Amino acid sequence: MKEPLPQLEDCLLTLDNNIVTLTFNRHDVRNALTSTAIADDIVNTIEWINKTQSIAVLIITGTGSAFSSGGNIKDMAGRGGDFAGNVQELETRYRQGIQRIPLAIHKCEVPVIAAINGPAIGAGFDVANMCDIRIASTKAKFGETFANLGLIPGDGGAWFMQRVIGYQKAAELTFTGRIINADEAKELGVVLNVVEPEILMDNVMTLAKEIAAKPTASMRLTKRLMKMAQRTDLPDFLDICAVFQGMCHNNPEHLDAVNVMLEKLGK
DSSP: OOOOOOOOSSEEEEEETTEEEEEEOOGGGTTOSSSSSHHHHHHHHHHHHHHOTTOOEEEEEESTTOSBOOSOHHHHHTTOGGGOSOHHHHHHHHHHTTTHHHHHHHTOSSOEEEEEOSOEETHHHHHHHHSSEEEEETTOEEEOGGGGGTOOOTTSHHHHHHHHHOHHHHHHHHHHOOEEEHHHHHHHTSOSEEEOGGGHHHHHHHHHHHHHTSOHHHHHHHHHHHHHTTTSOHHHHHHHHHHHHHHHHTSHHHHHHHHHHHHHHHO
């Protein structure tokens, strides 16, 4: 039985065969991740994807001019919304709020592509770095701006960015809080490619369809292995690979793919 589509509040969800596109839909606050339901929508969408084995790829993007502005600055100024309360209250709110985003994306069983349509600032930049692949519009800008506000990357950004571009580059961006454009982001290795705004989604969808055309079960296992490789010693990792490969060899998708390849070679 198929899992019903998740009911979202501040995001749009579209399904193109086995590709899901999750679009942040609070352009009135530049798709801020606090004081909106975007965090809930991300978590609910990924929980649904992990239960729905037919889904192959997740695309994350934003409406309006921004990908995501991160935290709501006005709430910070007024010590309201998600930023109200004493140390203990804030610690609880972070764990039960925005910190659910990195945990959810990190556990997403399918490849996640960020289509960065505009500025990705603070926690918005971090969400982009949580994805497996990032493609940016020429209108995109990036900033790990927490230091400018006397804050730390409370959503786990310091963990993700250095794994994307290395410690030294991540340290410079984090310590200075400077904004970089899409071209510099590509030079640093933050994004895979930079394209004109009008072809961003077509470009991302082309990549997503190429990935989604592969056998879905083995792709999910491959995604798990890519994550495990970051934290597992080689001997243990190879043991896991052996088990996963045994699972793949016994999946009908494998034999179907082999037969297709044999047909191509026979022509």
